[in-house]
Amino acid sequence: xxxxxxxxxxxxxxxxxxxxxxxxxxxxxxxxxxxxxxxxxxxxxxxxxxxxxxxxxxxxxxxxxxxxxxxxxxxxxxxxxxxxxxxxxxxxxxxxxxxxxxxxxxxxxxxxxxxxxxxxxxxxxxxxxxxxxxxxxxxxxxxxxxxxxxxxxxxxxxxxxxxxxxxxxxxxxxxxxxxxxxxxxxxxxxxxxxxxxxxxxxxxxxxxxxxxxxxxxxxxxxxxxxxxxxxxxxxxxxxxxxxxxxxxxxxxxxxxxxxxxxxxxxxxxxxxxxxxxxxxxxxxxxxxxxxxxxxxxxxxxxxxxxxxxxxxxxxxxxxxxxxxxxxxxxxxxxxxxxxxxxxxxxxxxxxxxxxxxxxxxxxx
Amino acid sequence: xxxxxxxxxxxxxxxxxxxxxxxxxxxxxxxxxxxxxxxxxxxxxxxxxxxxxxxxxxxxxxxxxxxxxxxxxxxxxxxxxxxxxxxxxxxxxxxxxxxxxxxxxxxxxxxxxxxxxxxxxxxxxxxxxxxxxxxxxxxxxxxxxxxxxxxxxxxxxxxxxxxxxxxxxxxxxxxxxxxxxxxxxxxxxxxxxxxxxxxxxxxxxxxxxxxxxxxxxxxxxxxxxxxxxxxxxxxxxxxxxxxxxxxxxxxxxxxxxxxxxxxxxxxxxxxxxxxxxxxxxxxxxxxxxxxxxxxxxxxxxxxxxxxxxxxxxxxxxxxxxxxxxxxxxxxxxxxxxxxxxxxxxxxxxxxxxxxxxxxxxxxxxxxxxxxxxxxxxxxxxxxxxxxxxxxxxxxxxxxxxxxxxxx
Numbered sequence: 001x002x003x004x005x006x007x008x009x010x011x012x013x014x015x016x017x018x019x020x021x022x023x024x025x026x027x028x029x030x031x032x033x034x035x036x037x038x039x040x041x042x043x044x045x046x047x048x049x050x051x052x053x054x055x056x057x058x059x060x061x062x063x064x065x066x067x068x069x070x071x072x073x074x075x076x077x078x079x080x081x082x083x084x085x086x087x088x089x090x091x092x093x094x095x096x097x098x099x100x101x102x103x104x105x106x107x108x109x110x111x112x113x114x115x116x117x118x119x120x121x122x123x124x125x126x127x128x129x130x131x132x133x134x135x136x137x138x139x140x141x142x143x144x145x146x147x148x149x150x151x152x153x154x155x156x157x158x159x160x161x162x163x164x165x166x167x168x169x170x171x172x173x174x175x176x177x178x179x180x181x182x183x184x185x186x187x188x189x190x191x192x193x194x195x196x197x198x199x200x201x202x203x204x205x206x207x208x209x210x211x212x213x214x215x216x217x218x219x220x221x222x223x224x225x226x227x228x229x230x231x232x233x234x235x236x237x238x239x240x241x242x243x244x245x246x247x248x249x250x251x252x253x254x255x256x257x258x259x260x261x262x263x264x265x266x267x268x269x270x271x272x273x274x275x276x277x278x279x280x281x282x283x284x285x286x287x288x289x290x291x292x293x294x295x296x297x298x299x300x301x302x303x304x305x306x307x308x309x310x311x312x313x314x315x316x317x318x319x320x321x322x323x324x325x326x327x328x329x330x331x332x333x334x335x336x337x338x339x340x341x342x343x344x345x346x347x348x349x350x351x352x353x354x355x356x357x358x359x360x361x362x363x364x
Numbered sequence: 365x366x367x368x369x370x371x372x373x374x375x376x377x378x379x380x381x382x383x384x385x386x387x388x389x390x391x392x393x394x395x396x397x398x399x400x401x402x403x404x405x406x407x408x409x410x411x412x413x414x415x416x417x418x419x420x421x422x423x424x425x426x427x428x429x430x431x432x433x434x435x436x437x438x439x440x441x442x443x444x445x446x447x448x449x450x451x452x453x454x455x456x457x458x459x460x461x462x463x464x465x466x467x468x469x470x471x472x473x474x475x476x477x478x479x480x481x482x483x484x485x486x487x488x489x490x491x492x493x494x495x496x497x498x499x500x501x502x503x504x505x506x507x508x509x510x511x512x513x514x515x516x517x518x519x520x521x522x523x524x525x526x527x528x529x530x531x532x533x534x535x536x537x538x539x540x541x542x543x544x545x546x547x548x549x550x551x552x553x554x555x556x557x558x559x560x561x562x563x564x565x566x567x568x569x570x571x572x573x574x575x576x577x578x579x580x581x582x583x584x585x586x587x588x589x590x591x592x593x594x595x596x597x598x599x600x601x602x603x604x605x606x607x608x609x610x611x612x613x614x615x616x617x618x619x620x621x622x623x624x625x626x627x628x629x630x631x632x633x634x635x636x637x638x639x640x641x642x643x644x645x646x647x648x649x650x651x652x653x654x655x656x657x658x659x660x661x662x663x664x665x666x667x668x669x670x671x672x673x674x675x676x677x678x679x680x681x682x683x684x685x686x687x688x689x690x691x692x693x694x695x696x697x698x699x700x701x702x703x704x705x706x707x708x709x710x711x712x713x714x715x716x717x718x719x720x721x722x723x724x725x726x727x728x729x730x731x732x733x734x735x736x737x738x739x740x741x742x743x744x745x746x747x748x749x750x751x752x753x754x755x756x757x758x759x760x761x762x763x764x765x766x767x768x769x770x771x
Contacts, residue, residue, distance in 0.1 A: 001373075001436060002366045003662070003669040069365060241751050256754040258744065264751055265743035269683040276662035276680070277655070283365045298655035305652070350651035351644075359631075359641050359650075 005073060005279070012050075013073040019046050020081035026328045032084045033189035033331075038155050040084045047085060054115025057095045061111035067286035068092070068220055072227040072278060079231030079339070082331045084190040086120070088224040089152035093217045094121035094161050097169050101206035101213035110171070122157035124148035124196055125221070128167055128214050129344040129352075137198060139164040144172060144203045148196040150342055152221070154181060155192035162196065162203070167211020170203035177201060188338035190331065219293050221343050222300035223281045229307040229339035230274050232332045236314035237267045239329060243318050254317075263313050270306045277302060297353035304340035304349075311336040367665070373436050380444040383415055391450045399527035401454060401485040409454050409485045417441050418453020419483045422463065427480025435671050446617040457527065458482045458489030461605045462535050462554075469593045469601050478533075478554070490557070492522040492536030492579060493602065500741050502537075503547045503599055504760070507581060509538040511588060516540065516553060518561075518584040524735065528564045528577040531557050541596045546760065550598035555586040571727045572711065616657075616664035619688060622695045622725075623657045626650065629717070630702050640702045649698050656691055660684075682750045686742040689733045696726035 005013070024043045032040045055071055057063025064070075071092045078087055095114050098107050113119045126149055127136050137146035148162050160172045172179060178199035186193060206213065241264050244255030254260045281299035284291040311333045315322035322329050344352065354360045369377070392405040401409060412418040413429055420438060422428020431437075445452035453459075463482055466475050481487040498505040507520025518538055528534070533556055541549035557564075561584035566574035593601040630641040630650060641647050663684070667677050699722040700707035709716040710723050733739050747753040 001369050001669060001672065003665040004365065006365070237751075241753060244753065252757070253754060256756055258740070258756055261747035261751075261753050261756075262740065262743040264753060265686075265746035268679060268746055268750055269686050269743075272679045272683050273656075273659035273663040273687060276666045277659040279365065280658075280662040280665075283367070287365075295658065297651075298658050301652065302655040302659055346652070347648060350648050350655075353651045353654070354641075354647050359647060 003276070003279075005069075009070055009073050012070060013077050015050055016047065016074050016077035017080065019043075019050070020077065020083050024081055024083050024085075026082075026331065029082055029084055029190060029331060030328060038084050038190055038192035039086060043083055043085050047087075048117050052087065052091050053117040054095075056092055056099075057111045057115040058099070061107060061115060063095070063111065063115040067282070068096075068223060069279065069282040069286055071220075072223060072282040075224045075227035076231035076234070076278070079228035079335060080235045082190050082232065082235070082335050086153035086155065086192065088221055088228070089123035089161075090121050090157070092224060093123045093125075093152070093221050094159075096220050097123070097161050097206060097213055097217050100216050101169055101209050103207065106171075106204070106206065119159050120153075120157050121159050121161055122151045122154035122194065122196075123161045123217065123221070124151035125161075125163040125169075125214055125217055126150040126343060127165065128163050128211070128218060130348055135195075137162055137164045139166070139168065139170065139203070139205070140200075142203065142205065143178075143200045144170060144198040145178075145200055146198055148198070150184070151181075151194045151196045152342070153192060154183070154194035154196070157181075160196060161217075162198075163211075163214045163217075166208075167214040168208050169206040169213055169217075171206070172196075172198070172201055172203045176203070186338060187334040190335060191338055193342070215293060218343055219285060219296035222296045222349070223278065223285060225339040225343060226274070226281065226296075226299040226303040227278050229303045229336050230271070230278050232335045232339070233267070233271050233274070233303075233307050233310040233314075236310050236329070236332045236336075237264065237271060239332075240264055240267070240314040240317035243321075247319070260317060263317055267310045267313050271310055274299075274303045274306050294353055294356050297349045297356070300344065301346040301349040301353070304346045307336040307340055369436055369440065373440060376437055377440050377444060380417065380441055381448075383417065384444060384448045384450055387411065388448065388450050399456070399530035400488050405451075405454070406485040408451070409483075412453050413483060417445070419459075422467070422479065422483065426467070426475050427483045435668060439668055442617060446621065454483075454485050456488065457491045458487065458533075461491065462489050465535070465552075465592060465601060465605045468604055474554075474592065487533060488527060488531045489533045489535060490525045490528045490531035490577075490579075492525055492534045494524045495521060496523050496578075500738055501760075503550065505537055505539060505550065507536070507538045508542070509540045509551065509553065509586070511540070515585040515587055516551075516591075518553070518555075518581045518586060520581050522579045522581075523567065523576070525564070525577045525579045526575060528557065528579045529566070533557060534579070535592070537598050537602055540598075544596055547599045548596050550602075551595050552592045552598035552601040553586050554590050554592060555584070559584050559586065561585070569727075569731060571724050571731075573724075575728070575731075616661045616688070619657050619660055619691060619695070622692060623654060626653070626695055626699050626702070629699055629722075633702060633706075633717075635704060646698070646702055649701075653691070653695055653698060656694075660688055660691060679746075679750045682746050683742075685737060686739055686746065689729065690739070693726065693729040693733060696722055696729055700726055 023046055024040055051064050054063030055066050059065040078085060095111060098110050135147045135149040137144050137148050158174045162170050162172055178201040180197040182195040184193050184195055244260050245253055247254050278299050281295040284295045315329055315333060318329055321327050390408055392402055392408050416429035416431050419428040420431050421433045424430035459482060463479055466479055493502060495505050509516035509518045533554060535554050537550050538553055539549050540551040561582045563580040565578045567576040567578050568574045631639055633640045663680050666680050670677055703717060706715055710720040748755055
């Protein structure tokens with residue numbers, strides 16, 4: 001029995017952390033963001049060297065054949081560094097879609113190119129969770145029409161994995177007719193999301209599985225967002241503790257005041273169990289499919305709540321400095337805010353958890 | 365991540381299940397919170413020891429089962445008894461705090477005399493630590509013991525002595541070295557509750573029941589050899605076992621059972637013809653608590669795994685008392701809200717649910733948030749030991765680098 005990360009997983013996390021510490025300090029994150037991009041070319045290239053594009057692609061298709069728990073430790077490291085690097089949708093959800101619902105031919109066609117970084121996917125499945133502003137995509141005669149909102153990792157995407165209203169997944173080329181991508185500007189400058197407008201756009205359908213693959217993608221996405229939020233919260237707690245250990249007022253470091261210490265203790269006390277919850281959710285996704293969707297809901301909603309608490313409390317520990325742009329703490333604050341809302345905020349996700357357990361009959 | 369226990373352990377689990385299936389009719393009903401086990405309870409305890417399902421790693425010569433420590437087997441036993449809804453071994457303060465203390469620091473004679481009857485449930489203990497003026501700052505305790513004619517003569521008052529009325533014996537912290545620094549002047553005495561000069565007064569709490577007592581000592585004579593550890597070492601003797609108490613207050617199985625009872629309540633209770641669980645606001649809170657209970661359950665598995673590997677529990681362990689007590693309280697709070705107006709019924713009222721136990725738990729669990737190291741003391745521990753934050757400057761200790769102790 002071993003509940004925790006393997007040595008390989010710890011090494012993977014450390015490699016990503018070390019690499020980002022070197023290539024993507026906050027100044028770099030800020031530079032990329034101020035240039036209007038959510039992709040750091042140098043970080044992306046270096047992470048590709050570690051094999052991230054093929055992390056979950058089976059070895060037979062040129063990938064590393066790893067599981068969601070491995071992807072989760074990467075997501076936590078990325079969140080910790082507020083790294084402007086597409087990952088959850090592009091490197092994990094898209095290949096998982098093909099693994100879950102792609103034919104052998106489709107897998108052979110797409111997976112090796114994903115692993116090699118030759119195709120770059122964005123993923124649009126948010127309509128399966130919540131439809132806003134008339135969004136939704138219909139499939140008629142092999143072509144897609146409608147709007148997908150909050151398409152993830154859309155910057156530099158050359159293909160999209162889109163769910164239609166029946167939950168069936170489709171591959172669409174960014175060059176296809178009738179496709180328009182509008183970048184959405186969010187609080188979080190380190191991630192790209194877009195609105196995809198489709199008008200009779202030709203698409204390649206994956207298997208018609210009643211939405212099973214889409215639900216699996218959403219579960220994976222939620223776990224990765226939860227993991228990202230966990231890492232960002234870790235970083236905020238560490239910064240709050242460090243700041244409280246240096247800042248002096250009334251002749252003492254403020255970290256020696258119980259009022260400040262207790263804020264830090266509360267953050268740690270709420271955040272630490274999230275780590276085990278996220279790990280278990282990823283493990284369930286890989287190995288206990290009957291539990292996967294429910295635990296993914298728990299991980300997403302609970303880290304969403306804890307993340308919000310940590311984000312505001314860590315900012316308060318920094319006093320006025322926390323509120324400034326100078327310190328840059330807000331990059332983590334906003335990353336956590338993004339992780340909370342996308343693919344269902346806590347209330348939406350908890351309602352889904354209730355439905356999964358038969359506690360309420362209402363549909364989404 | 366490997367959550368299987370392996371074939372050897374699955375065989376062991378089958379053994380435990382078979383034992384429970386065959387013997388569960390012998391288990392005491394209403395074991396509840398009674399301080400002194402019934403005859404049935406004592407017989408059950410002895411049966412469990414005989415089979416190694418409690419007192420498992422305590423040496424045979426002291427009345428235990430004498431198995432090698434095996435964290436997974438202990439875990440399997442706890443899981444299976446919890447799952448079957450059958451009471452496991454006794455978990456009173458004598459067994460969870462005094463016995464480990466004697467095993468670690470007692471004399472051979474003390475071990476032989478006290479451990480076996482304590483394990484068997486024949487001798488019940490109470491704990492004399494807190495005083496009216498010494499709660500979080502326990503080391504400031506003032507109950508004194510002067511030496512006179514081969515005896516300690518104890519004077520003072522203890523509070524929160526939960527089983528004092530039923531107890532045969534007390535393990536008690538007293539100040540024996542009046543001149544020493546506060547942490548160096550304490551001794552750990554054990555003596556019978558029938559000793560002349562002891563008066564026990566029930567302490568009624570907000571629940572309306574007297575779950576605790578105040579215990580007064582007037583010239584109570586205790587032979588000088590009834591001490592555990594050396595004179596003046598009592599603080600360190602007591603600290604050897606405070607960790608055991610915190611462990612008792614954060615059991616994830618207990619949280620899961622409370623949550624299951626809450627889910628059941630919300631499915632069964634109806635308001636205006638609808639099930640309570642169909643009310644969105646209450647259902648949302650239920651799922652939120654379910655996620656938190658899951659997080660604490662997996663946090664517990666992580667701690668267990670670290671123990672097996674011999675690694676320190678770290679932050680995962682430091683936060684358990686604070687988080688688990690709070691969560692237990694929140695579970696009861698939601699149950700009361702799910703009951704609406706019925707939630708205030710108590711003391712055997714008409715329409716009362718579950719004998720008023722949700723309200724009793726709601727209030728008592730607030731006591732547990734405060735007791736065993738208050739939530740605020742827990743936060744000091746988390747920030748100082750877990751996050752390495754500086755201590756609050758102290759006014760009660762000599763200045764200098766050795767100004768340690770207390771918490």
